[in-house]
Amino acid sequence: MPLAATERRWQTRGMSEHVDDRTPTRHLSEEECWQRLEQAPYGRIAMSAAGEVDVFPVNHAVDNGTIVFRTSAGTKLLELTIRNNVAFQVDGYSDTEAFSVVVKGVAAEFDRQGEVYQAEKLGVTPWAPEEKDRWVRIKPTEVHGRIFARA
Secondary structure, eight states: OOHHHHHHHHHHHHHHHOOOOSOOOEEOOHHHHHHHHHHOSOEEEEEEETTEEEEEEEOEEEETTEEEEEEOSSHHHHHHHHOOEEEEEEEEEOSSEEEEEEEEEEEEEEOOHHHHHHHHTTTOOOSSSSOOOEEEEEEEEEEEEEEEEOO
16 A cells, blocks of 8 residues: 555544544634734735745834835845735734734835834834835735634
8 A cells, every 4th residue: 555545544543533622713803813913023024026935024013004014125125016915924822822814915115204204103123133224015905814722
């Protein structure tokens, strides 16, 4: 018998013998998603960069139903001007639960003085030592999240 079939049978048997009494995974409401986004210290932006999908960690803030982050000139910013559909994700856990929130949307750099002034008041402080003097805003088209109890 091929090894893959044996492994599948063992995995199936193992799953059916284990009973997990945790509450099933549930979808977070949009309000709960935004609360998690606001509380997360950082997130990840997934986008097409240099012809490939890539993921970049960023410090961010929530601003009137949008997500803003700072960056520097480079691949990420260049690709955002060409392909601006992105996904942004945060996740986290405690001793009792774990969650993940994904925002899909359209990203655009902004540089108008008033917008930059307002964004600077949000307290987005990059962890990386390089200067992050460019601002990007993600306008969501979809927000969803899930949460589950940890074993």
